[in-house]
Amino acid sequence: MRAFKQLIYPFSVGIALLPTKAFAHGGAEEPSAGLPLSMYGLVAMGLLLILFVAFYLNVKKKVQALQNVKKNEDRKKREQLSKRLQLIKWGWILSIVGVVITGSLTVMGDRLTATESEVYLEHVHGLxxxxxxxxxxxxxxxxxxxxxxxxxxxxxxxxxxxxxxxxxxxxxxxxxxxxxxxxxxxxxxxxxxxxxxxxxxxxxxxxxxxxxxxxxxxxxxxxxxxxxxxxxxxxxxxxxxxxxxxxxxxxxxxxxxxxxxxxxxxxxxxxxxxxxxxxxxxxxxxxxxxxxxxxxxxxxxxxxxxxxxxxxxxxxxxxxxxxxxxxxxxxxxxxxxxxxxxxxxxxxxxxxxxxxxxxxxxxxxxxxxxxxxxxxxxxxxxxxxxxxxxxxx
Structure with a gap:
């Protein structure tokens, strides 16, 4: 449970950085945004990847600083940080997978839209x-x-x-x-x-x-x-x-x-x-x-x-x-x-x-x-x- 909380923190930060329009449905401004949901997913995965990399480098630096400590208390701290480093590493890997998947979905969605788009004449003002x-x-x-x-x-x-x-x-x-x-x-x-x-x-x-x-x-x-x-x-x-x-x-x-x-x-x-x-x-x-x-x-x-x-x-x-x-x-x-x-x-x-x-x-x-x-x-x-x-x- 503790490990889950450690992972959910960077995820929450990433979501908070997303544009609020990504989760708005039916609002008056929605058509003007012009971005498909898969694009927002790609942005989210990209943000998470950046956050996980930043956390990974920060924690790794702390682990290296405690590499040759002798105190029992410091060794326990180093072990805890090492476990956290592994969790962050897995989050990093999953973020890369997410970027690949959402990127593929975005490309496929764009191609689908291009092939299935319909032309609509809102008004006819000439010919x-x-x-x-x-x-x-x-x-x-x-x-x-x-x-x-x-x-x-x-x-x-x-x-x-x-x-x-x-x-x-x-x-x-x-x-x-x-x-x-x-x-x-x-x-x-x-x-x-x-x-x-x-x-x-x-x-x-x-x-x-x-x-x-x-x-x-x-x-x-x-x-x-x-x-x-x-x-x-x-x-x-x-x-x-x-x-x-x-x-x-x-x-x-x-x-x-x-x-x-x-x-x-x-x-x-x-x-x-x-x-x-x-x-x-x-x-x-x-x-x-x-x-x-x-x-x-x-x-x-x-x-x-x-x-x-x-x-x-x-x-x-x-x-x-x-x-x-x-x-x-x-x-x-x-x-x-x-x-x-x-x-x-x-x-x-x-x-x-x-x-x-x-x-x-x-x-x-x-x-x-x-x-x-x-x-x-x-x-x-x-x-x-x-x-x-x-x-x-």
Whole structure:
């Protein structure tokens, strides 16, 4: 029993030195700690090993000091210290074993997490493709997520909350807010990235504005925003556009629209063509948003997208969700059959810039569907935000 007490003392000291979060469960700060339990075990075993080594060296020094004593009392003390030294030596050996075991568990746990981790879309704030057409890219409140070849990934880079996301031929433009712990300022104003969010360049209204409704011409890079409040570059609310990467802004008259915008899309090449969705349909302008004509009256327009040919895709809701393709030139529309969406609708649409027959859309309930045959058939790749991994045969 006495020997046990001698061993338990250094163990207690080691435990006392551990971070209290190692034993906290369900606390508000737990997710931010970011360390698995096996890592805390490894730290504990490492601390114990250091303590046992320190105790061993200290006791060994005392034993050596009593090596040639003649008094009976000193000899008994030396024998007691020698026994304690053996116990500490065993504790030292067990600590080494513990370090090896917990280290192995940590490595195995990291590998297991890497292979079994799931991608979750907390929110969906946009939708687009990488310029090479190989990846669907989604800003999801906590950074960018990508889907490629049946597999979901978290895109490298800080986990910013991108809003007004717009994919273009050399990257993307966006607005939004910085990730927790980032040195970036809030809000973003207008930023641009050419490396899928690893870095970005601030263009305008940094620390001043967050644009939720923003669209950028895929090739022209003409930027259109619905400005929610006056700021240092825009005197009032309304539709503004820039054709020189925000060096200058112009305000559109928006004649013909008296309703609240719900969606916006810019023609990929023609800088002057912009479409705006409202509660009652879709309006089109061919003069930078000064004059609009109502071109679709089919209930609320929830999403708009121009493909590379200038065809306008319209997602909306009129008794039920719908998806249309509208030809700007001949004003003909074709409805695309979509999967049943229960109390849901299309929030974002995109078409692969390399494979024109590949379309994808995301819903307000964070379902994501992909079609490889122009909407003839659909594959669900995310269910209420949870990424669905394709099972390989």
């Amino acid at each position: 687009g493709y990488s310029a090479d057409g190989k990846r669907i890219v989604i800003p999801a409140h906590d950074g960018l997520k990508s889907y490629s070849d049946g597999h979901w990934d978290n895109v490298e880079g800080e986990k910013h909350d991108y809003m007004g996301f717009a994919a273009v031929d050399d990257g993307f433009y966006s607005s939004g807010h910085p990730a927790p712990g980032s040195d970036k300022k809030n809000p973003f104003g207008v930023v641009k990235s050419t490396d899928e969010g690893k870095t970005f360049k601030t263009l305008d209204l940094y620390e001043e504005m967050d644009f939720h409704l923003m669209s950028v011409g895929y090739q022209s890079h003409a930027i259109y925003v619905i400005n929610p409040q006056p700021n240092s570059r825009m005197d009032s609310t309304g539709l503004y556009y820039s054709i020189d990467d925000t060096k200058t802004w112009a305000k559109s008259a928006m004649k013909g629209i008296s309703e609240e915008p719900t969606a916006i899309a810019v023609q990929p090449i023609d800088k002057a063509v912009v479409a705006i969705g409202t509660e009652t349909g879709v309006f089109l302008s061919k003069d930078n948003g000064d004059n609009f004509e109502k071109v679709i009256s089919k209930g609320q327009a929830t999403s708009l997208f121009f493909n590379s040919n200038g065809t306008l895709f319209v997602g909306g809701y009129s008794d039920k969700p719908y998806l249309l393709k509208w030809n700007v030139e001949n004003k003909q529309s074709d409805e695309i059959i979509i999967p049943d969406l229960t109390e849901d609708a299309i929030a974002y649409i995109a078409e692969n810039p390399v494979k024109a027959n590949e379309i994808t859309f995301a819903t307000f309930k964070k379902d994501v569907y992909v079609s490889n045959d122009n909407g003839g058939t659909w594959t669900k790749v995310a269910d209420q935000g949870k990424g669905i991994e394709e099972k390989k045969q």
